[in-house]
Amino acid sequence: MKISELKAGTGNVNVGGEISTKEEARDVITKFGKKLRVANATLKDDSGEIQLSLWGEDADKFSQGDSVSIENGWVSEYKGNMQLSAGKFGKIAKV
Secondary structure, eight states: OOGGGOOTTEEEEEEEEEEEEEOOOEEEEOTTSOEEEEEEEEEEETTEEEEEEEETTHHHHOOTTOEEEEEEEEEEEETTEEEEEOTTTOEEEEO
16 A cells, blocks of 8 residues: 555555654653653655654654555544554564
């Protein structure tokens, strides 16, 4: 699947690309009171780009310039922008 084909509210997304930018990881408190690490990044392919949220261990595992594939990812919308993440059941891997 290409980034340009992604739609908010879609699950079971398989997509790949390059991390073109990545912010420093930070700690956040979830709505359930759990502390997690998150880093915002931009994933791009030849069709476009999307914000990528890297949660937990993934926040420190990946760097700008890494080529990655996301399996069983989740596309949501936050403040009017689409976001991609591995979600609870997906995974991100370097390729």
